[in-house]
Amino acid sequence: MLKVSVLAMTLAGLCCQAAYAQDAKKTAPAKAPAAAPAVSEELFGTLKKVKDSGTITLGIRESSFPLSYLDANQKPVGYHIDVCYKIVDAVKKRLKMPDLKVAEQAVTSQNRIPLTTNGTVDLECGSTTNNADRQKQVAFAPTTYVTNVKMAVKKASGITDINQLGGKPVATTTGTTSVALMRSNEKGKGIDFKEVYGKDHADSFLMLETDRAVAFVMDDNLLLGLIASSKAPQDYAIVGSPLSVEPIAIMLRKDDPTFKAIVDITVKDLAKSGELNKLYTKWFLSPIPPKGVNLNFPMSDALKNVIAAPNDNPAESYKR
Incomplete structure (x- = not known):
């Protein structure tokens, strides 16, 4: 009898504890949802630099026809300038900064890589060949031109x-x-x-x-x-x-996967949507500034293949 009584008391105690726990859940104040981390806390590399400064800087070429050059008003224009501004739009959306300022910094063949690696420019929008040696220093967007x-x-x-x-x-x-x-x-x-x-x-x-x-x-x-x-x-x-x-491509800093992902997705979307083809027609098959000359330069099979399957493969992967 003693053993049965002890067992009964134990079971009763456990039932009381369970009931108490249920009541506690009902009466305890609801836990506030965790606050979403501030945007700046999620950022690093180029995105953090751009958000903190309020400016994204494009490296432009002054005579890389028709990818990046100056028009009659000394304004940077060209096929790769247009591609870079599409990337800028994606960055504005990611940072929720519609009024993000865009600066344009002239670069040359000699200083374009140093000015990219040291943070002076965030996107180099010129006529740079993507090759294995350069990939040791910088990263590249998917190829947008083959020369x-x-x-x-x-x-x-x-x-x-x-x-x-x-x-x-x-x-x-x-x-x-x-x-x-x-x-x-x-x-x-x-x-x-x-x-x-x-x-x-x-x-x-x-x-x-x-x-x-x-x-x-x-x-x-x-x-x-x-x-x-x-x-x-x-x-x-x-x-x-x-x-x-x-392969010619937009250049950016190395080891910045978040920023590169934005760049890559933007270029791939341009390729998939047909927008790259439209931009090519605008700059290679239509009259362009400053003289209204039409280059009449049809798209190569190599570029068609890259647009169909975007990649950032270096020049060494192309047939010589």
């Missing part, structure tokens, strides 16, 4: 190929990969040409224009734009087989 590296000459020179450049001055732009490509090209091996450097693409083309160089080696789209904007477009030709096929 062939070729050479522009004056028609009167009679030059049609790289093997005719022996002993002659050849222009290229400081900080680009063009001369290295010429040296490594099978046809270029053993040819003793003289390298002359322009500080930017316009300066390099001026060397060709004033006969300080017999050829200017650069991306075909840049050559085409410079020729179209020159005083006598009919005097020039783009000749020779391609020295290289290279």
Whole structure:
């Protein structure tokens, strides 16, 4: 009997405890939901820098036709300028800062990487080749243009190929990969040409224009734009087989996955929606400032493939 009584008392006690717990739940004040963390507490890297400063800075080129260049009013315009402003819109939305200021900083082939890595510019919106060596220093958006590296000459020179450049001055732009490509090209091996450097693409083309160089080696789209904007477009030709096929992309700082995700998603959405095709038509197949020249430069199969399946693969992954 004693054992049964003890068991009964124990069960009764447990029932009382359970009932008390239920009452406590009913009478205890509701727990306030955890406050959402402030936006700034979630941010780091470029997004934090941009939010704290209230400004996002674009690195622009002054003569990278038709990707990034200055119009008659010295305003940056071009295919990659438009792409970068689409990314800026995505950043404004992410930060809930519709009035975010946009600054534009001119960069050159020589200083574009240092100015990106040191935080001076947040997006480099020019004509930069994505290659394995540069990927050690910076990151790239999915490719938005694919170029062939070729050479522009004056028609009167009679030059049609790289093997005719022996002993002659050849222009290229400081900080680009063009001369290295010429040296490594099978046809270029053993040819003793003289390298002359322009500080930017316009300066390099001026060397060709004033006969300080017999050829200017650069991306075909840049050559085409410079020729179209020159005083006598009919005097020039783009000749020779391609020295290289290279992916061109918006550049940003490395090891910043949150910001890169915004950039990548924006570019992929532009590709998927058909907006990239529209921008290409605007800048490569329509009259463009400052002279209203139409480059009439159809989209290459290589670029069509990249738009169909966006990626940030380096130049080394492309067929040579």
